[in-house]
Amino acid sequence: MQQFQESIYKLIVETSTNLPADVREAIQEARLKEDAGTRSALSLSTIADNIRMAECNVSPICQDTGMPTFIVHTPVGANQIEMKKAIIEAVAKATKDSKLRTNSVDSLTGANSGDNIGPGTPVIHFEQWERPEIEAKLILKGGGCENKNIQYSLPTELEGLGKAGRDLDGIRKCIMHAVYQAQGQGCSAGFIGVGIGGDRTTGYELAKHQLFRAVDDVNPNEELRKLEDYVMENANKLGIGTMGFGGQVSLLGCKVGVMNRLPASFYVSVAYNCWAFRRQGVLIDPSTGDITEWVYRRGNELPMEKDEPVKDAAASADSGERREIVLQTPISEEQIRSLRVGDVVIINGPMHTGRDALHKYLMDHDSPIDLNGAVIYHCGPVMAKDGEGNWVVKAAGPTTSIREEPYQGDIIKKFGIRAVIGKGGMGAKTLKALQEHGGVYLNAIGGAAQYYAECFKKVEGVDFLEFGIPEAMWHLQTEGFAAIVTMDSHGNSLHADVENDSRAKLAQFKEPVFV
Numbered sequence: 001m002q003q004f005q006e007s008i009y010k011l012i013v014e015t016s017t018n019l020p021a022d023v024r025e026a027i028q029e030a031r032l033k034e035d036a037g038t039r040s041a042l043s044l045s046t047i048a049d050n051i052r053m054a055e056c057n058v059s060p061i062c063q064d065t066g067m068p069t070f071i072v073h074t075p076v077g078a079n080q081i082e083m084k085k086a087i088i089e090a091v092a093k094a095t096k097d098s099k100l101r102t103n104s105v106d107s108l109t110g111a112n113s114g115d116n117i118g119p120g121t122p123v124i125h126f127e128q129w130e131r132p133e134i135e136a137k138l139i140l141k142g143g144g145c146e147n148k149n150i151q152y153s154l155p156t157e158l159e160g161l162g163k164a165g166r167d168l169d170g171i172r173k174c175i176m177h178a179v180y181q182a183q184g185q186g187c188s189a190g191f192i193g194v195g196i197g198g199d200r201t202t203g204y205e206l207a208k209h210q211l212f213r214a215v216d217d218v219n220p221n222e223e224l225r226k227l228e229d230y231v232m233e234n235a236n237k238l239g240i241g242t243m244g245f246g247g248q249v250s251l252l253g254c255k256v257g258v259m260n261r262l263p264a265s266f267y268v269s270v271a272y273n274c275w276a277f278r279r280q281g282v283l284i285d286p287s288t289g290d291i292t293e294w295v296y297r298r299g300n301e302l303p304m305e306k307d308e309p310v311k312d313a314a315a316s317a318d319s320g321e322r323r324e325i326v327l328q329t330p331i332s333e334e335q336i337r338s339l340r341v342g343d344v345v346i347i348n349g350p351m352h353t354g355r356d357a358l359h360k361y362l363m364d365h366d367s368p369i370d371l372n373g374a375v376i377y378h379c380g381p382v383m384a385k386d387g388e389g390n391w392v393v394k395a396a397g398p399t400t401s402i403r404e405e406p407y408q409g410d411i412i413k414k415f416g417i418r419a420v421i422g423k424g425g426m427g428a429k430t431l432k433a434l435q436e437h438g439g440v441y442l443n444a445i446g447g448a449a450q451y452y453a454e455c456f457k458k459v460e461g462v463d464f465l466e467f468g469i470p471e472a473m474w475h476l477q478t479e480g481f482a483a484i485v486t487m488d489s490h491g492n493s494l495h496a497d498v499e500n501d502s503r504a505k506l507a508q509f510k511e512p513v514f515v
């Protein structure tokens with residue numbers, strides 16, 4: 001069992017740090033489709049850089065290493081109880097080694113278990129098969145894209161698309177809507193797994209299982225193959241683009257499965273996965289516990305091509321229309337008011353992380369440090385201690401900002417914050433506060449956790465470690481953190497623009513296609 005545990009550990013490390021070749025291929029193709037110099041193209045090169053860095057550093061591609069979900073096939077008679085224990089041990093070790101973030105949180109108290117072990121985590125499904133080897137597959141699907149999953153109950157009425165009936169065309173509309181409603185918040189461009197039928201639980205399960213298909217496979221069901229092709233061709237006409245910046249590619253893969261349903265229910269369940277589509281699998285020899293084969297082509301088969309990173313390319317992009325502005329924290333109101341949507345800013349100086357627990361806390365408590373002119377980074381990093389006991393940032397991309405929408409505007413005003421960095425954009429209340437107070441929202445590239453971790457030169461301190469590592473307030477000395485102004489202090493929001501634009505585009509898919 002010791003060797004089996006070691007093999008599972010290798011599977012976890014590979015999944016978290018080395019994006020498989022089929023996923024890389026889809027990202028490379030997207031890069032070719034985006035016009036050079038656009039925000040989406042620049043973001044894709046940062047993503048490519050990040051994939052390369054994660055592989056090279058053997059560190060998480062994205063700081064959110066998700067809900068570890070294993071699907072294990074075992075020969076008849078194999079001891080699944082012992083295997084489960086070994087998988088749990090391997091998860092705990094991978095967490096200790098900073099290959100996984102501490103991601104298992106008590107839902108009632110908010111306490112982080114610290115090792116990814118707890119009721120319901122990790123998720124392990126066993127199934128027997130009549131083959132002699134063990135197959136273990138793993139998906140690490142993060143919380144931001146999980147939040148963008150959606151389940152439709154047909155018949156229904158869909159925004160922009162009208163009636164969706166209990167037929168293939170109704171299903172088509174649901175899938176188009178699913179891509180639209182995700183916008184950039186699940187770190188588009190994304191992959192979707194779709195489950196048709198089942199009940200509420202098995203429908204979602206089927207949808208998630210579709211994500212285990214290779215990106216380049218062909219659906220054996222002719223009708224579903226046509227549906228997948230249709231979605232791949234048309235979803236990209238929505239213009240959402242990488243991170244919701246607008247662009248040619250919003251979807252990188254679509255896989256649809258079907259199962260029977262009850263006469264009264266007709267669910268279409270959609271599992272949305274970000275570009276950081278981390279899934280891998282291994283075949284294991286039960287007599288030795290050794291890995292005999294990898295299930296998906298590994299990342300090293302397809303090196304990501306090098307390109308200029310966003311901060312270097314941005315200045316020359318779009319024939320000088322895009323400005324690059326270097327800001328030193330604390331930032332003045334005047335500096336902030338001079339920024340416009342589309343500007344690239346490079347931040348130097350102290351920065352502070354803060355996400356869900358901190359925002360809730362700050363509503364009715366004081367801040368442990370002066371936040372006047374400060375930059376708050378919506379980020380739950382992976383942290384580790386070095387040989388001397390000092391904290392180091394191992395992975396630190398942005399988290400979805402919209403979750404802080406109920407608090408953000410009030411907190412900006414209460415503490416004098418000048419810039420908020422996150423991803424996916426924020427809503428009307430925050431936009432109003434940015435305008436009134438003089439603040440900006442800066443969009444970083446979701447999932448680019450290695451790329452941003454390099455900008456944090458020193459950990460100055462931490463508050464609220466009792467919230468758990470991801471939720472604590474980390475004080476970070478920052479150098480060269482590049483982000484794009486997507487909401488400014490003049491009432492402009494790129495997110496609102498792209499959403500309105502894609503809503504209008506969605507309407508072109510209203511007419512029946514599969515009749």
Ligand SMILES: O=C(O)C[C@H](O)C(=O)O
Pocket residue numbers: 063064142143144145185186379380397398399400401446
């Ligand atoms: O939890 C995180 O760090 C990020 C999350 O996956 C998100 O996409 O918002």
Ligand code: SF4
Pocket residue numbers: 062063064065066141142143144145185186187274275276397398399400446447448
């Ligand atoms: S931050 Fe983005 S890339 Fe990372 S898990 Fe969340 S949705 Fe995926």
